[in-house]
Amino acid sequence: MKNAYVTGASQGIGKEFVRALGKDYNVFLISRTEADLKKVIVELEPKSRGMLKYYALDLTKKKDVEELANLIEKDKDAEVLVNNAGFGTVGEFAALPLDKELDEVNLNVKTLVHLSHTALNRFKKNKKGFLINVASIAGYLPAPGSAIYAATKAFVKSFTESIHEEAKNYGIHVQALCPGLTHSDFHQRAGINKSKYPSFMWQTADEVVEESLSALKYNQAVCITGSFNQGAITVSELIPRGFLRKLSGRYLKLEEE
Template structure:
């Protein structure tokens, strides 16, 4: 039975992806900060499917988190076939006014942990010629984001990294996919301070729908998955506009 590791599995898109991989027969390794929520989710998927669900609490914003996680995988003799890099967070506010530590933590989770964990697990996938990586990005990747400068930049990295990695492993049998959701009904809006913005009031999709699109796209080995016609239209539209126009538009939407 294949094994899938999902970061940020305790809620939102990560939780829904966990359910989908478990329903397909994958054993799952669940990673997030909230051990209680992970234990509840693990018990739920075990009761519904004939799989194993392993809980490994981790704060991916800390420098040694990925090394510690890798050690636990080794100690438990767990080989990961599919890596789902879902953990991430954002924060609304001017770059010059937000906590430098908070913004650094954002980069640690959104960029550094994603990169290091992929580097740790990819060689084994290549050796076994099975599995792959599903990275959860955002349509924020397609333009600069005034008032969320670091978050938007981090998601641009995720998209570029995923596309490059896909080309590097082409022909290996691995699936490499980037899921690019727009506003989604998770805790992200409230946690980031974006919940009051119009995009979260009128354009949100459910985490279940977004996760299903990403899961199906990964299984089909699609390169980029953008759920929802409104999100796809937005991304297409920005490609026809000069970058100064898109950043001004996003800045206005986000109060910059």
């Protein structure tokens, strides 16, 4: 059985990737909190065909990112990487603590670039591989009130579309996954009040993962999950950018009330 690596695997979307990939792969789970990782393994290992193993690493730290990159580089059986670990912050950029904003760039962008580079080189040697980089529909929009988050996700989407085209000649599938609102701990961590958003806007993490993995089979470069999100992005592309900035700014400000 081949190996899959999932970052941010202890909950939310990452945990659902572990559940789905465990049917066909040994899965390596990576996130910071060892107790949470152990809990996921206890819950999911009996339902998995492959072996589950964890590494408690902080992927904002260069040393920890290098440790994971070394594992992937040396793993002849590595076939899947899901760069899922990420977080968001909400508030006026200039008023937010700079250290946390820079950590957000490190995790959402720099780590993802490092691990994508390592994985693509490994997959090229194997002449096969699957790379999913988790972006967001936030990457399509200007987002006053969540400037760094939206910018990191715009980077992930653009970067991943480009490497998708480069990698397909080597038999490697690369996908930018763009979910919208998805039930998880993400919003609580970001200080976002979930009840402000109507229920039709939400997906569950397992719905997001199912759509992602079925699009991956056909090597779809960008997977916007959910028909609401697909419609919203199509409409947003017709709206003049200046108006869209004002609209999304007003919308995000609701979070701070």
